[in-house]
Amino acid sequence: MSPSQLLQIDDLRVDFATEDGVVHAVRGVSLEVEAGRMLGVVGESGSGKSVSMLTVMGLTRAENATIGGTATFEGKDLLSLSNDELRRIRGNDIAMIFQDPLSSLHPFYKVGAQLVEAIRTHNDVSKRAARSRAVELLKLVGIPDPEGRVDAYPHEFSGGMRQRAMIAMALANDPKVLIADEPTTALDVTVQAQILDLIARLQRELEMAVVLITHDLGVVAEHADEIAVMYAGQVIERAPTDVMFKAPEHPYTWGLLQSIPRLDRPRDEPLVPIPGRPPSLIALPGGCSFHPRCPYVRDRHRRVDPKLEQVPGQNGHLVRCLLDTQVRRDLWGELRRGRLPEDARNRVKLEDSA
């Protein structure tokens, strides 16, 4: 582990035993984030992005969960800490905000009281001091009239304000790492941008490491330094943000990019959805887990499980794909010219179905 990495997740595995079978929710995820940088984790529902981060926080610990790998934070493996040791880090050094800010705030307690509780859990300060800190935090996240709003209930806040309050709560103890799990998914589009800007601003000002989990590549495009794309419990591609958008290597990433409407393309150009559905995490397909949906699948891909490997000549760009590097470049070139996946496949000579 390089010393600059603040949080380093290595080969994280999470299985849940259910009545229907074992759910392989996370299958060997490795990620790291440096102080002052933002990592975007992108994937569909069930890709394991939330479970990975909840596991790092110790929030998936349950009788039916089997957890493997390590998550190193300041020299300690979070996954092997006791519940109580981890609890002291949670909400203190590592904080988390969630998708739906209304259901994530307790409906019966005032916003200020919930902030005060977060502060006093980790700091031995008076109620009065905690309260003035709470007002300060509400101000920091841009809530107007913080002295007045500190005694309001969550239902008296708008959606965007609630998420601001959640962020204020997460920031209560100056965390070094902020994990934001789909923080804008439940919000109006106009509010989404405000919340993202807020997170990015706070990240810079407070020099936090931020892990931003989302299903929307567009959300991480502007602020993330690096992006990891997850699929079926694995990271399938990782690259610095500009590289990810300019030269993506994985067919799934291409699919995600092509399904985003873009202003620089003709308006009548159809969006290209990714066909099919994510695989069952109980009965995973053999070989590459994306092969049932991949337009460029070869026979070999159904048998061989690809590894997350560095793209030749591209430091910091990793991809989990069995296609030949040159073939991938050619395919992306065709797609970027606006061709549909079938056309691209016909124009590029894929390797033989060996």
Place this chain on the structure above:
Amino acid sequence: MVRYIIRRLLWVLVLLVLVSFLTFVVFYIFPSADPAQLRAGRQPNPQLVEQIRHNLGLDKPWYQQYFDYMKRLVLHGDFGYSYQNNFSVRQQIFDRLPATVSLALGAAILWLVSGIAVGIISAVRRRTLIDRVSMGTALVAISAPVYWLGLVSLYLFSADLGKFPVPFFKGAGSYVPFSQDPSIWFQSLLLPWIVLAAAFAALYARLLRANLIEVMSEDYIRTARAKGLPERRVVLKHGVRSAITPIVTAAGLDIGILLGGAILTETVFNIPGIGRLAYDSIQNSDLPMIQGTVLLGAFFIVFANLVVDIVYAFLDPRVRYT
């Protein structure tokens, strides 16, 4: 809020008038023994029966009787006099009320404490042995009728005729008012409290367990854990706080109902409360006494409803009455 309460109180009055009317109608429509005959004793002289009938006003049409009754009640707060023994109904009720209140409130404390404790432990330790044993016991307690449980517990444990007498379980009919002897008052009520509380405790434990299990999967519980709160605080302050609101509602209503008389428990343990009074007055076709006890019971129920609704607004800040 104040306007809401005033409006609700007016409704309480309307409901009570309605209840009194229905009691009257039911008394006259359904066949019951002739109060005058009962009052006159064995092999009465017909003239005496007529005399009694006239004195009690029973020779007037029923609506006239109802009107007279309501007039006295509204103008003088007079609930009339027993057909049976001429005692003032109001005085009788006030004499009997302390026993019923003692029984109801004591049992309520017992069932709330035990039901809530068991409910929380069962929810937190779900699917463990302690959960299964508690919920199994709860099912038995819910299924056991209170008169059966009362008789069995008297048969087994009462100090006077129990097979395994427990000295501080005084037997049936041992009730004395608190003001007379607090110690005997307590010992005489201990067994009735337990018997009356058993089914309620079981019901509350199951209700709270189910609620708490549901609440513990809420997003805000995850937030509480993410804040780094100790699990104990997550459960008690965040989980139970939400899960307990339906318990408060149920407790308000159940206590309200019991304050109107716990007929079965009072009868089995021979406690001179409102329930016994109601039971005896029905046996004797004693209309004024029936009216009095029914109105008291109805009052407690509708009033408990009002209190529950008001308390709810304090428990859940999202609830606003206008």
